[in-house]
Amino acid sequence: xxxxxxxxxxxxxxxxxxxxxxxxxxxxxxxxxxxxxxxxxxxxxxxxxxxxxxxxxxxxxxxxxxxxxxxxxxxxxxxx
Numbered sequence: 001x002x003x004x005x006x007x008x009x010x011x012x013x014x015x016x017x018x019x020x021x022x023x024x025x026x027x028x029x030x031x032x033x034x035x036x037x038x039x040x041x042x043x044x045x046x047x048x049x050x051x052x053x054x055x056x057x058x059x060x061x062x063x064x065x066x067x068x069x070x071x072x073x074x075x076x077x078x079x080x
Contacts, residue, residue, distance in 0.1 A: 001009075
């Protein structure tokens, strides 16, 4: 085997391995970034859902109050 063949073989092995390592590090970086984005999204979603549930709860309380008020009025009218 000549020196030139040895260099060619070394390049044929070293280059793909180095690209594989580089690719793996990029995948790891992408996974970490994605995890961080998912955590942010979860926090925002939880906050949004909490606000919406609170809004629905307030509206239900208002409907119950109106219903009780109407019930009292109907009871008064019926007792006359």
